Structure formats: structure tokens, C-alpha cells
Amino acid sequence: MILNLIYESMPQLLKSSILTIHLTCISLIIGACLALPLALGRLSKNRWVAGFSFAYVYYFRGTPLLVQIFLIYYGLPQIGLTLDAYTSALLSLSLNTAAYTAEIIRGGIQAVAAGEIESAHAMGLNRAQVLRRIILPQMIGFALPAYGNEIILQIKATSLASTITLMDLTGMARTLAAETYAPLEIFCAAGIIYLVMVFSTSKLVTWMERRSTVYRC
Amino acid sequence: MSMKKFILVFLGMMMLVASPALGADKIRIATEGAYSPFNYVNPKGELEGFDVDIAKALCETMKADCTLATQDWDGMIPALQAKKFDVIVASMAITEKRKQAIAFTNPYYYSVASYVVRKDANLADNVEALHGKTIGVQRATIHEGTIKEMFGDKVTIKTYDTNENCILDLKNKRLDAMIASRPLMAHFITHHPDAGFSFLLGMYNPVAAGIGIRKEDTELLEKFNAALDTIIKNGTYDQISTKWFGESLLKK
Known part of the structure; x- marks a missing residue:
């Protein structure tokens, strides 16, 4: 094991981890935007809306992300839709996290005490007001710990983007390992960077959790 | 299961796993x-x-x-x-x-290596035509270095796990060209005329x-x-x- 090699590979690995962070953040944002309507859809009394949301969530949670990426990257060109590698990765990561986040949000919404909702209705608030003022603020508190896990899983899931030519942290590590024949050192270095990313994320989420539940104490 | 039994079973399983390596x-x-x-x-x-x-x-x-x-x-x-x-x-x-x-x-x-393009791209039959294009290559091959040497930053390089995936992306038009072993690509071009690939002039990397x-x-x-x-x-x-x-x- 050559410690020097870990040190020397760092600049290139750090540069490529920008793409990893980028993919994580953008896909989480798109995923969250899709997740709220999906979660509400799962809880909807309309059979079609609930059915669609159910099918969506079960497809994306029930198949491996790698298969979804390959389907979009290698599969879609067969029917004439050729997306570039970045768009394919972002699309599959976003659609995938949307399904998981929807379930987290649904759990959070269902955890809100029924009595509070009933009282809010009794106070004369309409459904939109109840959602905005009573359900969603509490849902965030309930859902945050689980969502923190989802963020961490998403950071690691971006490594699959390396399978479709993207030079994210894993992609760069594989290239460097192949160039140097020193996979131990290079993948250790990449592992350290992932660890730092995951550790700081979990710290951030813990801090947010404390803030969001402050009123409950 | 007692601890002793568990350890024995575990060791037995380890030996089973390790045994193929013992056949000298x-x-x-x-x-x-x-x-x-x-x-x-x-x-x-x-x-x-x-x-x-x-x-x-x-x-x-x-x-x-x-x-x-x-x-x-x-x-x-x-x-x-x-x-x-x-x-x-x-x-x-x-x-x-x-x-x-x-x-x-x-x-x-x-063997030698050659660049391969799609005929429908109508590129001029020389490597200068590849300036500004996206070129695919299998990761960790000698050809990867060749592109860097020949073009530097003038082209976008995409690396693939396998040569087969690289061929797939040239077919899908995500790539403008690729470089690979000539006998291999010649075999592919002969057996898959429908893909519409052709060699670009020039041979590199005699190896x-x-x-x-x-x-x-x-x-x-x-x-x-x-x-x-x-x-x-x-x-x-x-x-x-x-x-x-x-x-x-x-x-x-």
C-alpha cells in the first residue's frame, strides 16, 4: 500500500466528486418535487390517481436502479429517444428517489394525529389550509430522519452513473485504478471522500432535525 | 446451536470456499x-x-x-x-x-488500431475530421492513451467498460467515432453491415x-x-x- 498514491490521486478524485455532488443535489430536488404529488396521490380517494401512484412507486422501488439506468441509457435509443449520459443518469436517479421519497412523505403525513386534522376542520379551515398549516409542517418533522437516510443512499447511488461513461467519483476512481494497477489505494481514497460527504450530510440532517422539532419539546 | 458447533460449521464452510484455490x-x-x-x-x-x-x-x-x-x-x-x-x-x-x-x-x-465512424455522418476520410467530435474507447486500453496523444483537448473522450457498449453508443449516435483493435472492428463491420460503420483512414498502435x-x-x-x-x-x-x-x- 502506497500512502503517497492516495494523496496524489486526491485532486483528480475531488474534481470528479463535484459531479457526484451535483447529481445528488439536482436529483434530490427533482425527486422531492415529484414526491409530494405522488405521496398525496397514494393517499387519494380517487382510484385512478391512487392506482397510478401505487404503480409508479412499486415499479421504481421494485426494480434495481442499475436496470432503470440501463433501460433509459441503452434501451430508449431503440425506440428513437437518445438522451446523453448526464441526462439519462439524472433522469433515472430523480425518478428513483421520487418513489422512495413519496413513501417517506406518505408515512410522515399518516403519522400526523387524526385528532389534530379533525379539530382543524372543525375550526373551519378548508382542505388546502389543513394541508399547508397542519399536515405538512408536522410531516417534515416526522419524515426528516428517514429522508436523511434517503439522501445518504442517493449519494452512494450516484456511483452507478459511472456505468454509463460519466466521470463521477467512482468513474474517476475506476479509471485511475486501471491506469495505476493500484486499486487498493485509489478506492481507499475514493472511499474517504464518500465517507466525508456522507458524514457531513448526516450531521447536517441531525442539525435540521433538532431545529424542525424544536416546538415539540 | 452452541458456540463450539457454530465455529466448527463456520470453519468447515470456510474450507469449502477456500478449497478451489488449493488445487495446485x-x-x-x-x-x-x-x-x-x-x-x-x-x-x-x-x-x-x-x-x-x-x-x-x-x-x-x-x-x-x-x-x-x-x-x-x-x-x-x-x-x-x-x-x-x-x-x-x-x-x-x-x-x-x-x-x-x-x-x-x-x-x-x-494488431493495429483504427478509428471507426458511421457512414451516415459523412466525415472526411482523415483524422482531422474528428476535431471537436466525441470519441469512444474502452477504459484501460492502449487506445485510450492514443486518443489523448493524438488530439489532447480537441476532442471529447468517453470511456466504456466494454468495447461492446462503445459500439452500441456509436450506433446510437452518442459517439461520432470510436477507436479499437482493427481485426476486431473489421470482423464487426463484415458481420453487421446494417450498423453502417466504416474505418477512417490510418492505422495506429502496432502492438x-x-x-x-x-x-x-x-x-x-x-x-x-x-x-x-x-x-x-x-x-x-x-x-x-x-x-x-x-x-x-x-x-x-
């Missing part, structure tokens, strides 16, 4: 299995190709008990060094850099492919060199080469 007489050969027609996995799940035939012929000549397995290309040399297998027969070009890590037998074929063996396994290296000599002299080599390429690949 078996030569474990690795190939990529995604480099048609040199080595690939057929629909039945069996390894086939020029490399595979050569490996089998060598084993027959040495009267050795060989096993063949696949290994991802970019981890080939580290896996050999980690003793996951003993021999690489995977169209690996003999380069100075690789020779620092492992030993090679005498060359078992010679010799060798069989990779760990540096300390000198005895095994000698055995392979002797067997290679035998199959070249007795005509087996020409027979295999003609079967796949219609000519001998031992001509420089």
Missing part, C-alpha cells in the same frame, strides 16, 4: 468475455472466440487441467496479482507499463498481444511459451486464426 495443478485462465470475436460469451453462456480457442489449444498441448473464467477488463491485472486466477488470455497488448506489473509470453498475435502471467511464475511462463511454439509449428495456430479471421494474425 489446475491452471486458472481468465478472459474478458466481452471482446467478440476474440473472447465472448455465447447465448448458451459458454466462452468462445479466438482467445478461448488459443487457450484451449495451449492447455491441450501442455496436457494441463485448465479452467476458464471471465473478469472485467479494467480489473484484469490487479485480479491476476491478487491470485484470483493464474493466466490472462484476453488479447492484452504487451506494453512497457504493463510489463512493470506482470510478465508476458511471446506474442500470440499482432503484439501476449498472455499475461504473474512475474514470479517463471515456470508457468516457460510452459506457455513452449506450448505456444508447438501450436504455431504444428499448424494448430493457423487453423484457429483462419477459422476466426480468414488469415494468420501472426504476420506483423
Whole structure:
């Protein structure tokens, strides 16, 4: 094991981890935007809306992300839709996290005490007001710990983007390992960077959790 | 289950897992299995190709008990060094850099590399036409370095796990061109005229492919060199080469 090699590979690995962070953040944002309507859809009394949301969530949670990426990257060109590698990765990561986040949000919404909702209705608030003022603020508190896990899983899931030519942290590590024949050192270095990313994320989420539940104490 | 029993069962399982490595007489050969027609996995799940035939012929000549397995290309040399297998027969070009890590037998074929484009792109028939284009190449191959040397920052390089995925993306038009071994691409162009690929003028990287063996396994290296000599002299080599390429690949 050559410690020097870990040190020397760092600049290139750090540069490529920008793409990893980028993919994580953008896909989480798109995923969250899709997740709220999906979660509400799962809880909807309309059979079609609930059915669609159910099918969506079960497809994306029930198949491996790698298969979804390959389907979009290698599969879609067969029917004439050729997306570039970045768009394919972002699309599959976003659609995938949307399904998981929807379930987290649904759990959070269902955890809100029924009595509070009933009282809010009794106070004369309409459904939109109840959602905005009573359900969603509490849902965030309930859902945050689980969502923190989802963020961490998403950071690691971006490594699959390396399978479709993207030079994210894993992609760069594989290239460097192949160039140097020193996979131990290079993948250790990449592992350290992932660890730092995951550790700081979990710290951030813990801090947010404390803030969001402050009123409950 | 008591602790003692558990430990015994555990040790027993470990021995079962470790036992294949103990069979000293078996030569474990690795190939990529995604480099048609040199080595690939057929629909039945069996390894086939020029490399595979050569490996089998060598084993027959040495009267050795060989096993063949696949290994991802970019981890080939580290896996050999980690003793996951003993021999690489995977169209690996003999380069100075690789020779620092492992030993090679005498060359078992010679080859060059060429750029391949889609005919419908109507590019001029020279490499200058590739400026500003996206070029695909298999990761950890000698060709990857060639693009960098020839074009520097003038082109966008995309690297692939396997050459097959690179071909797929040239077909899908995500790539404007790719570079790979000429005999391999010639085989592809002949057998898949519908893909509409053609060579761009120029040949690069004249290389010799060798069989990779760990540096300390000198005895095994000698055995392979002797067997290679035998199959070249007795005509087996020409027979295999003609079967796949219609000519001998031992001509420089």
C-alpha cells in the first residue's frame, strides 16, 4: 500500500466528486418535487390517481436502479429517444428517489394525529389550509430522519452513473485504478471522500432535525 | 446451536470456499468475455472466440487441467496479482507499463488500431475530421492513451467498460467515432453491415498481444511459451486464426 498514491490521486478524485455532488443535489430536488404529488396521490380517494401512484412507486422501488439506468441509457435509443449520459443518469436517479421519497412523505403525513386534522376542520379551515398549516409542517418533522437516510443512499447511488461513461467519483476512481494497477489505494481514497460527504450530510440532517422539532419539546 | 458447533460449521464452510484455490495443478485462465470475436460469451453462456480457442489449444498441448473464467477488463491485472486466477488470455497488448506489473509470453498475435465512424455522418476520410467530435474507447486500453496523444483537448473522450457498449453508443449516435483493435472492428463491420460503420483512414498502435502471467511464475511462463511454439509449428495456430479471421494474425 502506497500512502503517497492516495494523496496524489486526491485532486483528480475531488474534481470528479463535484459531479457526484451535483447529481445528488439536482436529483434530490427533482425527486422531492415529484414526491409530494405522488405521496398525496397514494393517499387519494380517487382510484385512478391512487392506482397510478401505487404503480409508479412499486415499479421504481421494485426494480434495481442499475436496470432503470440501463433501460433509459441503452434501451430508449431503440425506440428513437437518445438522451446523453448526464441526462439519462439524472433522469433515472430523480425518478428513483421520487418513489422512495413519496413513501417517506406518505408515512410522515399518516403519522400526523387524526385528532389534530379533525379539530382543524372543525375550526373551519378548508382542505388546502389543513394541508399547508397542519399536515405538512408536522410531516417534515416526522419524515426528516428517514429522508436523511434517503439522501445518504442517493449519494452512494450516484456511483452507478459511472456505468454509463460519466466521470463521477467512482468513474474517476475506476479509471485511475486501471491506469495505476493500484486499486487498493485509489478506492481507499475514493472511499474517504464518500465517507466525508456522507458524514457531513448526516450531521447536517441531525442539525435540521433538532431545529424542525424544536416546538415539540 | 452452541458456540463450539457454530465455529466448527463456520470453519468447515470456510474450507469449502477456500478449497478451489488449493488445487495446485489446475491452471486458472481468465478472459474478458466481452471482446467478440476474440473472447465472448455465447447465448448458451459458454466462452468462445479466438482467445478461448488459443487457450484451449495451449492447455491441450501442455496436457494441463485448465479452467476458464471471465473478469472485467479494467480489473484484469490487479485480479491476476491478487491470485484470483493464474493466466490472462484476453488479447492484452504487451506494453512497457504493463510489463512493470506482470510478465508476458511471446506474442500470440499482432494488431493495429483504427478509428471507426458511421457512414451516415459523412466525415472526411482523415483524422482531422474528428476535431471537436466525441470519441469512444474502452477504459484501460492502449487506445485510450492514443486518443489523448493524438488530439489532447480537441476532442471529447468517453470511456466504456466494454468495447461492446462503445459500439452500441456509436450506433446510437452518442459517439461520432470510436477507436479499437482493427481485426476486431473489421470482423464487426463484415458481420453487421446494417450498423453502417466504416474505418477512417490510418492505422495506429502496432502492438503484439501476449498472455499475461504473474512475474514470479517463471515456470508457468516457460510452459506457455513452449506450448505456444508447438501450436504455431504444428499448424494448430493457423487453423484457429483462419477459422476466426480468414488469415494468420501472426504476420506483423
